[in-house]
Amino acid sequence: MFNSRRACGVVFALAIGLASAARAEVAVQIHYLKQIVPAPPTLSNLDPIPEDLGLRGAELGLEDNITTGRFLGQTYSLSVTEVAPDGDFAAALRAALAETDLLVLDAQADQVTLAADLSEAADALIFNAGAADVALRDTECRANVLHTIPSYVMKADALMQFFVSRRWDEIALIAGDRAEDVAWADTLEASARKFGLRFGARKTWAFDADMRRNAAQEVPLFTQELGDYDVLLVADATDDFARYISYNTWRPRPVAGSDGLRPVAWHRVVEQWGAAQLQSRFEELAGRHMLDRDYAVWAAMRSIGEAVTRTGAADAATLRDYMLSDAFELAGFKGRPMTFRSWNGQLRQPIPLVHERALVAQAPLEGFLHQRSELDTLGLDQPESACTAFAN
């Protein structure tokens, strides 16, 4: 079934000199469930995906919650299930739901909807911290699922805002041939059109040559047919070939998307807004840098913590109502309060635009305005989303 099941942190209750220690004890149980997905083969093995990706974010979020909770008589515990690639995900879900109705999922989109639709999950609150698929915020949204990982649209919009501000008006694109690559490319293309950029040639990367040997010879020819453009987008969701494009394009143009300038939820180069503190706490815990999914899982854990702190409740219904209300805000170290969209459960958040060595900009960029929140210039806005599950 599932390959490991560990109870990671546990409960401690210290009433450190509370002025009014009369507050009721609240015990919060959270289950982190990760589907292990075998990484597809890629041309380079330079950047292996950490095995504890996501899990470390859960552990840090738990620590943060425990530290806060001990001043309020609130305790937190986390249990962890990692489901092997051939494991029974539904069985793992049921076991987790038998234990708690607060679930943090690090899984693919179809597994998120599978979880949400289980009868045992009807009253649960599930956090999607792994799947960036647009459909989960759109036609496939579920009322019991909130999303802390930014969607592909949010990331695409962040990039386009940057291009608009730099007047890089003409876009070309190379996409891989995997389904995720095509989805990411389609999202980028739609976003470019939304922002009024000229979307030119689009080519599919279907080579099976080993680019470590041949990039210098193949990429110039391959990109020659793209004509002229200001910036070249690369849609390579599994980080297979993108790294071989930069500096080898026929025309000397910047690369963005899956390599070069990348829109992310989190990256080690984010250090303003107190982020340096989160980075160092994470590095001390995990012995590595905090990555996108660590951040999304951490944000889910902290959202629960913040809602428990403010409401004194531990039940999914109360916490969900509070998170979707105007009163909720999460301090996510990205310079603005983060809140959930009441129409599809997506966590609003700034999107850092980074290269490997520095933060280039952070979207929303200045000048992109919105009647509700500038953060709603990123991703599916209320009129665009076909999600109706949240309508009360």
Added chain:
Amino acid sequence: MKLPILTTLTAALLSTTALADEIWVTNEKDDTISVIDIETMEVVRTIETGERPRGITFSKDYSVVYICASDSDAVQVMDPETGEILYDLPSGEDPEQFVLHPDNRHLYIANEDDAITTVVDTETRTVVAQIDVGIEPEGMAVSPDGKIAITTSETTNMAHWIDTETQTLFANTLVDSRPRHAEFVKDGSELWVSAEIGGTISVFDVATQTEKAKIDFEIDNIHPDRVQPVGFEFTNGDTHAFVALGPSNHVAVVNAETYEVEEYILVGRRVWHLEFNRDRSQLFTTNGVSGDVTVVDVESRKALKSIKVGRFPWGAAFRPTE
């Protein structure tokens, strides 16, 4: 970093026009202090410090200056005349901000990475106590009678109330997101705490540790998300607070009786901490992103000048030069 008001102030000023007071500014990303001559409004000295200097405060007699060198994990003690580091105090890891007790002897230090407040005896140079507080402690304050110390924790979102007699917590009060700075005002009857992400200042009644008011900020044409209160300082008699509003690039003037904002003053980018000159007629603001200090005329509430300092100026402290 509040200066006790000197009663002989006017006389002193008149007779010593040749002696210029100074504002000391820590530059977080330059590992230096810029010393501004208040008379000429220029940087007259740049002094090297440990890594990532942030909090800065002078001893009550101005014989030494204490500097939180966060990345050096030390509180450095400097001779302000020579700029020489005399010695380091044991400070716990990553000291960010601190406050000197009215006894001029005990430093209460926020250890940002360790969720601890460290109390150091500056005479014996030993750690007297370490108190567990919330995550990322930052704002520090001590009541005028010295009985209460406050630590605010940025991620736990609380003000922690420390009994300085026993060095233990006696209350923890929730505030809005990312509390940054705390000050006792009105003879210690009120505690003000700013919340950067929450966008508010909470005013507590000290006797009961209950919130008695909350101050909101609203600037035309600037999204509320960008209006982020951080440092604040009070005018003579605690009648008004000047509040740095971070990336909104404004300082608010708050009436401390009505808790209403009277005015917003445009300053440099990401305004962070504030310090007054001797008679509190001028206010100096550290502007983290633009790397400068704005001088504000308190009476007219107008920005007079900006002074280029080092990279990412953070703290500011007043030093009289006589």
